[in-house]
Amino acid sequence: MFKLPAGKTRWVVLTLVLVAGLAAVFALGLRAPQAPAYVVQAAPLVRTLQFSARVATLSRVEIGSTVTGRVAQVQVREGAQVRRGAVLIRLETDELRAAEAQAVASERQAEATLQAARATLARAEQLVKQNFYSAAQLDEARRAVDVAQAQQGAARAAVVAARARLEQARIEAPADARVLARMVEPGQIVQPGKALMSLALAGPTQLVAQVDERFLDQLQVGQPATVVSDAFASVRFQARVLSIAPLVDAQRGAVEIKFALDKEAPGFLREDMTLSVEVETGRRERALTLPLVLLQEARGDTAEVQVVVDGRVQARTLRLGLRTLVAVEVLEGLQSGDVVLGGKTHTPGERVRPVPQQAWSAVAGATPQGGSAGSALSNAMGR
Template sequence: MRRPSARMAWALALGLALLAAGLWLAWRPVQVDAVAPRQAPLVRSLQFSARVQAQTRVELGSTVTARVQRVLVDEGDAVRAGQLLVQLEEDEARAALTQAQASARQAQARLSGLRSTGRHAVQAQLEQMQAGVRAAQAHYDRVRPLVAQGFYSPAQLDEARRALDVALAQQAAAQAQWQAQGDGGTDLVQARAQLGAADAATALAKARLAQTALVAPAEGRVILRSVEPGQIVQPGKALLALALAGPTEVVAQVDERFLQQLRPGQNAAVVADAFADRPLAARVLSIAPGVDAQRGSIEVKLALQEPPPDFLREDMTLSVEVETGRRAQALALPLSVLRSAIRGDSAELLVLQDGRAVTRQVRVGLRTLEAFEVQDGLAEGDLVLRAPGLAPGTRVRARTVAWQGRRAAGDAGDDAGTALLQSVGR
């Protein structure tokens, strides 16, 4: 009878021990990592690729069909305003100008003649016709009474009348010619019109001759040459491309997802891939109002803060880093402590309070890829638990861990929050 009693006692003792262990484990706090928010600089930046582009870029081409006689520039040459760049064959155009100038001189001579010697001759002819009319009228007046008295035959009167009519007709013709050569006369009007047409033909010939010479519209540099001597060129085809002198721009296509972070006036650092040790200061100049539907990108232009160095070339590839947000001091936390995604400016955290995990809503400010700013709902001495799956109300034992993000370019010192380094098109 003693042996069964001993076994029961041992079993009861073991059960009590297991129950005590279970109770101890159930009430024992869970150990989780905790992060202490602290004041630190918080910087966000955006990185993307860009290209060098002059503010004004023009293409030059011929407006006539002709053969190229000479090409006086090569790619990379600096040009000045009005400098001859391409000369087309001009023999035909020059001959047309000579012919037009001769026609203009002829029209001018005719007009001058009408205004001087021609008018004097017509005036003398009119005066002669007027004298003839007076003589014919006097003869007619003498013959008429003599015929009535029977001294002359009626045929002589008819002859005198006919002579008077001829003299009057000649006088009328001379008078019309005199009027035609007057200041408002048809001859002078016609002569002026002919001279105007000749002058217009001369101007047209000069314009066509000028079209055989392609000149630089302003100071700049040749960035593309696609023409050679002897080539037949057609209107509408670009022969040369010039980057005109002026401010140099940096142009980039940035993913539309980052549009909210960009605005004109933001500072940027620009580095040419071939000259990485010579960074350049720039600022965001403009952001295109429309989005490229095919690429889902938006055009961003940046202006260099200083004159571009000699090594900068048209269409050179550049790396750009734009500072899109900065807090000199912010209460920062790593993104790993979030229980869920940030919605608007609100986020949910687990905070250690009286030995238990408690949810807390905080207001979020500046965000980077690694950290975020807490603007309200948390104090610097609070401990934030890094255990997204932990149930609220659980007893916890916090183990404080250190955290530190990457440092933004140009920043110095120890910072907890740091830069958003987003590579776009790299």
Template sequence: MNRRTLLLLVLAASSGAAAFAWYTMRAPAVAAMVVHSQPLVRTLLFSARVASTSRVEIGATLTGRVAQVNVAEGARVKRGDILVQLESDELQAALAQAQAGVRQAQAKLAALQSSGRSAVQANLEQAESVLLAAKKDLARTQELVARNFVSAARLDESQRAAAVATAQRDAALGQLQANARQGADWVGAQAQVAQAQATLASAQARLEQATLTAPADARVLLRGVEPGQIVQPGRALLTLALDSPVQLVGQVDERYMAQVQLGQKAVMRADAFAQQPFDAKVQFIAPVVDAQRGAVEVKLILSGPVPDFLREDMTLSVELVTGQRDQALVVPAQALGAQAGGTTASVRLAQEGRVVARSVRLGLRTLDAVEVLDGLAAGDVILLSPTPAVGQRVKADTRAGFATPKRAGDDAGAAMSNAMGR
């Protein structure tokens, strides 16, 4: 081997060693982001349906044939409007009969008050006169018997006459008392009047039951009756949605129930009118969990006027704001790795070309990002990849950054969304 060849080999070995050293010492590029303040919004997405707070079924309380149905499905009715009319000829005849019965009972009572009482009073006065005469005759007879002018038989006859007159007077007095207001005849006549009036009230009520009216201002949802049908009590003929604040009822997965609170704002959308969102807020949270669905019922009410396109039982998409920060230091959840479940975690930063670990305290979190309350400052560069290890050289590549997703309808740069359990 000549000297020139040996020199070339030495130079080649030196170049290879230098290349190997440069390769092993080169800092790898790792995806990273610069921490800065930005809005953060956590939302919860689920479905709901439109429901009136009051829905009633209208039915008959008696058996009868339908004469008229005055409303159609979708019609609006006012309180007291006649909805269904049953045939009422027989009921009207029963009412007329009850009215006649009342008049008859009242006439009997009036007669008892006038002529009947006068006749009984006259009978009493006559009986008292006869009794007075019998007593005088008995006294005179007793005196004559004492003088032996008449026999004892005559005294017995006078005593019997006096006893009969006393009984007649007592009977007339009893008759008068019976005709008095507290007497049996008077009470009986009054009872007959009351019974006739009760029969009249029952007949009037049954006649009124033949007319089915709207209990309040409402909209007809379902019509299940036609003229000529025979209806019976217990069968729903019409279904009405009473005019009342519209409620939106949804089911939220029980895993997220801790995020839902009364008064929270929501944006509602109907699939057929997606470009016409409207606002609502949480009014009610069920105190129990539906065991079959594993969900909690949530009711919302509109924050403004009712949109014209809303229909009963319409399905809506709900975007409920469950947490919001106007400005917060936000890091992507992927930067926390497996530690993202607690209130504290550790992130890795790029400082002076090397990986450094930093403990942070966490706040509001979404599926994509987490608010950092303590441990980071604006301008810090955090690594988005779990490698390389702490202490190794690293080159932070912040070109990709971290794009926070936008809520539907928000402007650019708005808060990130947390789409959960629809």
């Protein structure tokens, strides 16, 4: 029987033991349970808030009549652009013109009375010098002139008032504006204090939104926003946060946010039109991102996760940064390429076979091609 030398026998035995050990390790690896996992990669991370807003102009006014009268003409339609001084409404002027004519006649009569009183005073002064009139008669003539002058002044004021009322029968635009609504038609009787037309004075267009107070810590003046209308969904335009109201509506738990448009407002915008506004509240161009569902024992800006190192489970503490509704930025505790476990909690040291999940990659946006990681929209409307 052939026998190997003693030295060679030891090498053969060692080789067989090594092969058996590797086979055992491989077999154990095959028997290790599978676990869903996520491979950490860097990608853009964007946090946004989305809510509804309405179109609002800086100044909205209602105009009316200062005199009572019947409407003769309404010369503009709703939506019309008007210039300062343009006639919007005309009232019937027959009675007003008659009142003006009467006032003019009264003024002329007062002028004639004054002239007669002055002539009488002149004669009285001559007669007093000739001792034909007494001083008392002279005083009476002077008082008559004073009364006539007062009557003439009152008559002139009446003419001015009558002409002013006649001018007020022509209602004009106080400034360049757009007609939002007209609440009167020809033939109607109007009175002072009644609104006849609503105008949006020309000026920068603003958007106003009521935002849930819970999101105040994410909003700042100057943040960019994208605006779109359901009626014109193909047209998107840019705006910025203009102001954040200092007070919170206690009934709704909401705060008023105003937006200014970056460019001229699109022509289709209408007063009080509802728009969708998406505000970018945070951005990281390159961030290690992780789906929120993988976090364990999250406490403020720290959390625990389970990672796989050499086929075994390890616990890892993370420091977190920017957070969206579905993903979070990892500042410390992970590196690109680390494998984080999801699903059930595993025992540290347990052997597992990680299986990367495409769904989690889509959530966090950490794909080789990049993308917007966790560009989540949160409903920030007031309660």
